[in-house]
Amino acid sequence: MADNVFIALQNNPDAQPIIQAIVEDNPAAVVNDSPGMVKIDCPKRLVIRRETVEEKIGGEFNLQDIHLTLISLAGNIEEDDDEFVLQWNI
Amino acid sequence: MAAKPRRLNLTQKYQLMTRGLDWETTYQSMDDVFPYDKYEGIKIKDWDKWQDPFRLTMDAYWKYQAEKERKLYAILDGFAQNNSQLNISDARYMNAVKIWMQGVTPLEYAAFRGFAMLGRGFRGAGARVACQFQSIDEMRHYQTQMHAFSHYNKYFNGFRQFARIRDRAWYLSIPKSYFEDAVTAGPFELITAISFSFEYVLTNLLFMPFVSGAAYNGDMATTTFGFSAQSDESRHMTLGLEVIKFMLEQDEGNLPIVQQWLDKWFWRGYRLLGLVGTMMDYMLPKKVMSWRQAWEIYWEESGMALFNDLARYGLRPPKYHEVATKEKYRITHEFWCTIYQFSHATALYTWIPTEEELDWFSAEYGELFDTVYRPRYEYWAELDRKGERFFQKRLPVVCNVCQIPIFHTMPDDPLMNCCLVSEYKGTKHQMCSQGCKDIFDHEPEKYCQAYIPPQQIYQGNCGGATLEAYKEWLHIKDEETGEYYGSEDHIMWEGWKAQSGKPADAPA
Numbered sequence: 001m002a003d004n005v006f007i008a009l010q011n012n013p014d015a016q017p018i019i020q021a022i023v024e025d026n027p028a029a030v031v032n033d034s035p036g037m038v039k040i041d042c043p044k045r046l047v048i049r050r051e052t053v054e055e056k057i058g059g060e061f062n063l064q065d066i067h068l069t070l071i072s073l074a075g076n077i078e079e080d081d082d083e084f085v086l087q088w089n090i
Numbered sequence: 091m092a093a094k095p096r097r098l099n100l101t102q103k104y105q106l107m108t109r110g111l112d113w114e115t116t117y118q119s120m121d122d123v124f125p126y127d128k129y130e131g132i133k134i135k136d137w138d139k140w141q142d143p144f145r146l147t148m149d150a151y152w153k154y155q156a157e158k159e160r161k162l163y164a165i166l167d168g169f170a171q172n173n174s175q176l177n178i179s180d181a182r183y184m185n186a187v188k189i190w191m192q193g194v195t196p197l198e199y200a201a202f203r204g205f206a207m208l209g210r211g212f213r214g215a216g217a218r219v220a221c222q223f224q225s226i227d228e229m230r231h232y233q234t235q236m237h238a239f240s241h242y243n244k245y246f247n248g249f250r251q252f253a254r255i256r257d258r259a260w261y262l263s264i265p266k267s268y269f270e271d272a273v274t275a276g277p278f279e280l281i282t283a284i285s286f287s288f289e290y291v292l293t294n295l296l297f298m299p300f301v302s303g304a305a306y307n308g309d310m311a312t313t314t315f316g317f318s319a320q321s322d323e324s325r326h327m328t329l330g331l332e333v334i335k336f337m338l339e340q341d342e343g344n345l346p347i348v349q350q351w352l353d354k355w356f357w358r359g360y361r362l363l364g365l366v367g368t369m370m371d372y373m374l375p376k377k378v379m380s381w382r383q384a385w386e387i388y389w390e391e392s393g394m395a396l397f398n399d400l401a402r403y404g405l406r407p408p409k410y411h412e413v414a415t416k417e418k419y420r421i422t423h424e425f426w427c428t429i430y431q432f433s434h435a436t437a438l439y440t441w442i443p444t445e446e447e448l449d450w451f452s453a454e455y456g457e458l459f460d461t462v463y464r465p466r467y468e469y470w471a472e473l474d475r476k477g478e479r480f481f482q483k484r485l486p487v488v489c490n491v492c493q494i495p496i497f498h499t500m501p502d503d504p505l506m507n508c509c510l511v512s513e514y515k516g517t518k519h520q521m522c523s524q525g526c527k528d529i530f531d532h533e534p535e536k537y538c539q540a541y542i543p544p545q546q547i548y549q550g551n552c553g554g555a556t557l558e559a560y561k562e563w564l565h566i567k568d569e570e571t572g573e574y575y576g577s578e579d580h581i582m583w584e585g586w587k588a589q590s591g592k593p594a595d596a597p598a
Binding site: 078 | 154157161297298299317321324328398402
């Protein structure tokens with residue numbers, strides 16, 4: 001078992017830069033498309049970096065804005081102003 | 091020029107707006123102000139160790155919730171104005187939405203009440219603030235769901251008089267008793283039951299594959315409130331995991347208490363979700379994934395990863411999770427076979443799946459489906475063709491704990507009914523499984539008082555001791571119950587499809 005963490009986002013335009021940033025910053029991430037929803041699995045640890053999302057948007061991004069597109073997640077959360085991390089401490 | 095105001099970082103803001111607003115009481119002792127957070131035996135040494143990983147504060151909470159509501163209501167308005175009920179895959183699908191409104195939405199309201207109590211009951215400010223947010227969230231979910239369903243209520247049966255149905259319908263004691271059990275426990279058990287066992291471990295199965303299925307079946311209203319609610323659930327799940335870690339880190343004596351709660355609430359939640367699995371497998375005409383597959387992804391994969399992580403605290407996976415995994419091949423079929431036989435006593439319609447759907451079940455569930463369940467459906471379909479649609483004449487015996495009809499089978503024998511009995515104070519109590527029997531035996535004084543609807547009905551306490559008298563008391567009319575094909579919903583749907591030039595669905 002890979003002990004994946006996951007994050008699921010609504011499949012809407014707001015989520016696209018976040019998804020792109022996740023894929024760029026987490027080479028092991030696997031994106032699963034489902035109607036209305038995108039679920040991203042990653043072994044043990046997944047990071048969302050504010051700077052990467054801002055590059056994709058071409059403007060400012062507040063990491064707490066992911067609450068608007070977030071559907072679900074699995075993993076222990078570490079969040080500050082620059083990074084949102086999901087991980088299993090195994 | 092005024093200097094740019096310095097912005098607090100997330101951690102500072104969180105400190106100031108939770109603990110920073112709290113104080114130790116002096117006129118009254120803290121134990122008198124917070125009288126309920128010790129009697130369960132959970133020992134907390136330092137409430138300041140509580141952390142909300144999202145570090146959400148009230149100002150950010152209102153901002154995000156307002157934004158979510160604006161988006162949601164824009165879509166609901168568009169949905170209603172454009173007659174989008176015409177875009178669903180098939181009117182059979184509406185029965186999943188009816189179950190949601192009858193069974194799930196009242197749970198949101200029950201959760202609102204429960205978390206309002208917790209938002210007052212814990213002495214730690216961080217925990218209280220998180221529970222207050224959740225309480226408001228749950229009220230929001232209840233309201234947005236009712237608003238979404240009100241449009242369907244204009245056209246389809248089964249949506250009217252939700253409050254009376256919630257109070258009186260025998261089958262709705264399944265979800266209702268779950269929450270009543272939780273809110274009559276102490277505060278730590280309540281939050282473990284709802285935020286961790288239900289929301290973290292299990293509700294992904296409701297809000298992800300089922301809501302994605304709603305999207306696939308053209309139900310934009312349910313998809314939108316479902317995902318909007320689930321964005322709050324992510325926060326609730328995080329609260330659930332946090333409270334487990336917090337209790338286990340505070341005192342090692344908390345471990346056996348927490349483990350017992352997890353064993354209990356995993357099993358109760360799993361039993362309840364059998365109904366969701368049945369909605370997914372049988373009530374989504376267009377399939378996203380089967381219950382079996384969802385169980386593998388969300389329990390066997392994600393649930394196990396979670397419990398591997400928690401093993402460092404000495405916690406083990408909940409008792410009987412292996413039984414739940416064995417049952418993944420049959421639970422939804424056993425459930426549907428039961429609802430099929432009793433739908434004349436519910437505000438729902440049921441039907442025999444189409445040939446194409448039966449083939450999908452064969453592919454997803456293999457030999458067990460072909461040897462055990464398919465022959466039942468073929469038998470009932472044959473009776474139906476002869477004009478003898480099968481319904482049970484009496485209401486079923488239900489489990490004294492989960493209140494589901496006793497239809498589940500033995501863990502290693504899908505042809506042997508499982509019914510276990512505990513005797514307490516001279517009365518026999520029947521349970522559907524070892525999981526439910528353990529729960530009863532641990533707190534018999536609580537469960538011997540459970541209100542069991544079929545028993546109350548046959549004692550004459552619900553309008554009279556016959557099914558007909560009971561249905562009158564429930565205000566359910568025959569035309570909103572029973573077989574789907576030939577029902578008012580079916581006839582209306584065929585009429586709409588005929589108008590739009592699309593072929594109507596053929597009876598099985």
